[in-house]
Amino acid sequence: MGKRVAVVGFGQTKGRSSRKDVNGQELINEAVVTALQDAELTIRDIDAIVIGNMDHFEGINYVDTWSVEGAGGVMKPIFKVTTGGTTGTTVAMSAYYHVASGMFDRVLAIGWEKNSESDTTGAIITAFDPVWERPNLGGAVAGLAIEASKYMSNYGVTERDGARVAVRERLHALNNPYAHLHQEWMKGIPVDQLVDLIVGSEQNVMLAYPLRMSDMCPRTDGAAAAVFASEDVAEKIAPIPAWVLSTVNRHNFALAGDVDMDRNTTMAKASKKAFEKAGIKEPLKEIDVCELYLPYSYAGLKWMEDYGFCEYGEGPKLLWDGVTDMDGELPVNPSGGVMSSNAIGATALIRVGEAATQVMGKAGTRQVPKDVNIAFATGFGGCYWADVMILGRRKPA
Amino acid sequence: MEKNEQKKNEQELLTVTSGDMFQPYDWSVGLFGSRFLAELRDNKKIYGIKCPKCGKVYVPPRKICGSCYVAMDEFVPLSDEGEVYVCTIVHFGFVDPETGKQRPVPYGYAFIKLDGADTCLTHFVNSTDPEKFKVGARVKAVFEEKRKGSIADIKHFDIID
Ligand SMILES: [Zn+2]
Numbered sequence: 001m002g003k004r005v006a007v008v009g010f011g012q013t014k015g016r017s018s019r020k021d022v023n024g025q026e027l028i029n030e031a032v033v034t035a036l037q038d039a040e041l042t043i044r045d046i047d048a049i050v051i052g053n054m055d056h057f058e059g060i061n062y063v064d065t066w067s068v069e070g071a072g073g074v075m076k077p078i079f080k081v082t083t084g085g086t087t088g089t090t091v092a093m094s095a096y097y098h099v100a101s102g103m104f105d106r107v108l109a110i111g112w113e114k115n116s117e118s119d120t121t122g123a124i125i126t127a128f129d130p131v132w133e134r135p136n137l138g139g140a141v142a143g144l145a146i147e148a149s150k151y152m153s154n155y156g157v158t159e160r161d162g163a164r165v166a167v168r169e170r171l172h173a174l175n176n177p178y179a180h181l182h183q184e185w186m187k188g189i190p191v192d193q194l195v196d197l198i199v200g201s202e203q204n205v206m207l208a209y210p211l212r213m214s215d216m217c218p219r220t221d222g223a224a225a226a227v228f229a230s231e232d233v234a235e236k237i238a239p240i241p242a243w244v245l246s247t248v249n250r251h252n253f254a255l256a257g258d259v260d261m262d263r264n265t266t267m268a269k270a271s272k273k274a275f276e277k278a279g280i281k282e283p284l285k286e287i288d289v290c291e292l293y294l295p296y297s298y299a300g301l302k303w304m305e306d307y308g309f310c311e312y313g314e315g316p317k318l319l320w321d322g323v324t325d326m327d328g329e330l331p332v333n334p335s336g337g338v339m340s341s342n343a344i345g346a347t348a349l350i351r352v353g354e355a356a357t358q359v360m361g362k363a364g365t366r367q368v369p370k371d372v373n374i375a376f377a378t379g380f381g382g383c384y385w386a387d388v389m390i391l392g393r394r395k396p397a
Numbered sequence: 398m399e400k401n402e403q404k405k406n407e408q409e410l411l412t413v414t415s416g417d418m419f420q421p422y423d424w425s426v427g428l429f430g431s432r433f434l435a436e437l438r439d440n441k442k443i444y445g446i447k448c449p450k451c452g453k454v455y456v457p458p459r460k461i462c463g464s465c466y467v468a469m470d471e472f473v474p475l476s477d478e479g480e481v482y483v484c485t486i487v488h489f490g491f492v493d494p495e496t497g498k499q500r501p502v503p504y505g506y507a508f509i510k511l512d513g514a515d516t517c518l519t520h521f522v523n524s525t526d527p528e529k530f531k532v533g534a535r536v537k538a539v540f541e542e543k544r545k546g547s548i549a550d551i552k553h554f555d556i557i558d
Binding site: 123131132211255 | 418487506507518
């Protein structure tokens with residue numbers, strides 16, 4: 001067992017559809033400066049840096065060297081980790097491992113993306129097998145629509161159920177000054193009515209059947225940075241460090257056509273293992289808040305079942321009962337989640353950072369109205385693979 | 398100071414375009430991939446490969462069963478008919494990185510479980526009607542007249558009833 005490790009600072013840029021006022025390095029710098037301020041550290045205190053994004057999105061192949069000045073990595077150990085949608089959680093995991101090893105005390109994890117610089121779908125397709133998959137794949141939207149087709153067919157889930165997830169995420173985003181989407185018009189309208197408006201809207205165009213615009217995440221320019229610190233220094237840096245209780249990742253296949261679409265098996269296996277390592281027996285009762293990488297609406301139903309928060313097919317009930325709303329038993333995505341901001345390389349790190357911020361009690365207007373002892377963060381990407389991280393207020397034994 | 402701020406806000410923000418970048422590759426498909434594509438090209442035959450340990454039949458064929466981590470070498474012929482496992486109809490436009498041009502939409506896209514296989518081939522389905530093109534629908538491969546040894550030698554799948 002390595003050193004105990006905590007998140008002691010977090011920073012992110014406000015999500016926007018385009019940040020033409022900065023280049024990539026400058027965008028990264030904004031997040032790093034904010035994270036250092038949050039931890040009351042300077043770049044000189046940082047021992048190593050882990051950075052990642054979807055390099056094919058900006059067409060920059062060696063982002064670690066290309067961004068070294070913006071990242072604060074001049075004359076420091078710096079490592080690039082890029083795993084697709086999970087990049088943000090993987091840089092967090094890597095920073096955690098660096099610190100847990102005992103070789104570094106303070107490591108900075110950085111994730112960023114300028115989605116505005118290329119055609120997102122065209123770029124995503126280049127992450128898939130060139131011979132077997134690229135010729136017909138329709139990017140992430142089509143890749144998620146097919147999962148929805150199976151889930152809806154298996155359980156008779158409806159478009160209204162999907163829209164209810166979108167409503168939760170976008171309502172929560174209204175509390176988050178960093179969220180890309182702020183749908184002010186939704187304020188004050190009852191949830192049922194919002195669902196009807198979304199389902200009935202002609203402007204809500206079909207992207208890939210059955211997914212419409214409201215079911216998907218936006219394309220965002222943004223960056224995030226988190227400081228991971230060892231047990232030797234964490235409590236000196238942060239009054240309430242967010243301790244990493246466990247972290248797990250799982251991949252299964254290389255080709256999408258091999259994936260079992262009945263269940264999200266990597267997410268199920270990774271979370272089960274992480275709960276076990278953190279000593280969590282009843283996830284719904286013991287976890288206080290979730291920041292889940294839910295890139296589209298139906299993930300907010302099906303994957304909740306895979307995490308073990310409810311039985312198979314019960315996702316819609318959990319949602320409609322309000323369990324996952326801000327004032328529910330298990331608030332999900334107080335930040336507004338991925339469906340409200342998706343700067344892909346930063347997205348999963350924002351899940352970790354938001355979860356840590358909840359534990360630290362620093363989430364301001366989006367702080368959940370209860371004590372946060374355990375927070376659950378996830379990343380999702382590629383061929384249905386999963387990263388999960390559990391953060392807690394109590395220092396692990 | 399205020400004036401400078403104002404000026405800064407009004408400053409035009411430029412981007413520099415990459416131009417018509419094109420980087421051709423020659424991807425190796427290996428012994429098994431080559432045999433699969435040659436059968437498709439020469440005989441309009443679709444082959445899978447069977448794991449000696451778990452018995453799972455994979456398509457397209459590859460050398461290793463990831464779950465068992467053992468080598469495979471038993472080619473098995475598959476039907477050119479199968480079932481739609483999951484599907485969507487793509488409506489939104491995007492740049493096809495293979496051509497640099499907009500991929501024509503709408504188009505049907507599915508994971509197809511061919512009879513005799515345990516994994517799916519991902520391909521086009523010649524339908525954009527959600528009433529007919531859905532999970533569980535039966536489909537049959539339509540081959541190109543002139544075949545070149547690529548997955549595109551299957552033009553698309555037709556829905557059959
Ligand atoms: Zn096997």
